Amino acid sequence: xxxxxxxxxxxxxxxxxxxxxxxxxxxxxxxxxxxxxxxxxxxxxxxxxxxxxxxxxxxxxxxxxxxxxxxxxxxxxxxxxxxxxxxxxxxxxxxxxxxxxxxxxxxxxxxxxxxxxxxxxxxxxxxxxxxxx
Amino acid sequence: xxxxxxxxxxxxxxxxxxxxxxxxxxxxxxxxxxxxxxxxxxxxxxxxxxxxxxxxxxxxxxxxxxxxxxxxxxxxxxxxxxxxxxxxxxxxxxxxx
Numbered sequence: 001x002x003x004x005x006x007x008x009x010x011x012x013x014x015x016x017x018x019x020x021x022x023x024x025x026x027x028x029x030x031x032x033x034x035x036x037x038x039x040x041x042x043x044x045x046x047x048x049x050x051x052x053x054x055x056x057x058x059x060x061x062x063x064x065x066x067x068x069x070x071x072x073x074x075x076x077x078x079x080x081x082x083x084x085x086x087x088x089x090x091x092x093x094x095x096x097x098x099x100x101x102x103x104x105x106x107x108x109x110x111x112x113x114x115x116x117x118x119x120x121x122x123x124x125x126x127x128x129x130x131x132x133x
Numbered sequence: 134x135x136x137x138x139x140x141x142x143x144x145x146x147x148x149x150x151x152x153x154x155x156x157x158x159x160x161x162x163x164x165x166x167x168x169x170x171x172x173x174x175x176x177x178x179x180x181x182x183x184x185x186x187x188x189x190x191x192x193x194x195x196x197x198x199x200x201x202x203x204x205x206x207x208x209x210x211x212x213x214x215x216x217x218x219x220x221x222x223x224x225x226x227x228x229x230x
Contacts, residue, residue: 002156008169010153017166036164 005056008093014106018094020054022063026078027052030105031096037063039094050108052096057084063096065107067115079110083118136218138196138211141230143188149227150175150183159183161228173224178203182217188230192218 011018018039025033033054039054047053051066055076064076064084074092076084097104144150149160149167157180159173175183181202185195192214199210221227 002154002174007172011151011158011160011167011169011172014151014153014162017164018169019163019166019185020168020170028156030179032173039169107189 004061005093007070008054008061009041012039012043012094017097020063024063026080027063027065027105028080030079030107030110031063031099035099037096038098040097042092042095044116045095045097047095048106048108050111051124052105053092054096055087055096056091056093057087061093065111065114066092067111075115077111077114077118079114083115114116136192136215136222137229138192138215141188141191142186142218142221142227143151143230144186144214145226145228148224152180157183173226178213182214186218186221186227193230194228 001075020039021037022031022033022035022037031037037052042053045096047066049066049069052063053066055062055064062078062084064078064081066074067077067083068075069089072089074087074089076087076092079083099105147162149162151158151160157175157177159175161168161171178199181199182195185198190198196207196210196214199205199214200207203210205213218227
């Protein structure tokens with residue numbers, strides 16, 4: 001049985017554009033559950049900070065926003081969720097280039113805000129732990 | 134519509150077959166893009182049949198080709214062909230010519 005990653009990479013090579021129906025509400029209100037997103041291969045449409053990307057995460061495929069990139073390491077995050085584990089850039093399979101008839105849902109400001117909030121929470125947690133210890 | 138050995142079926146232009154990493158998948162096309170959350174994985178026999186649904190060959194001819202290629206009894210080839218064509222008709226992947 002073909003692995004989902006291999007299948008998706010193959011499909012994105014064969015077809016210039018792919019579509020996927022969104023399940024879950026972690027990108028609302030920008031992308032709503034049930035909407036169909038349009039994807040281009042990340043190899044051909046290099047994702048930029050703030051783009052929504054299709055990634056292969058340890059728990060499976062996820063459509064999340066790219067909020068951090070340094071060299072080959074990247075981090076993604078749902079608009080309504082915590083930071084995902086560190087991924088390699090090759091784990092980004094596709095870039096969302098449209099949602100239904102709407103344009104590319106790139107939002108660098110939202111990405112920056114999400115990242116800062118997550119980092120602030122992490123620091124706050126560490127500070128509390130240090131004080132308690 | 135039920136499948137028939139007399140009919141020559143034609144593949145829908147909204148459904149494309151692709152071989153990817155030793156698997157053969159049917160991919161529905163929506164607008165300009167592949168609908169990747171509605172894929173159909175075909176067996177070797179299914180892929181063989183799919184590639185022959187060109188609107189010219191009637192079912193009986195495709196069954197003959199299956200018998201020759203896979204060395205199976207004709208009755209089994211007919212049953213497999215009709216079952217597969219029924220499934221393709223149910224998802225509008227083919228139409229009778």
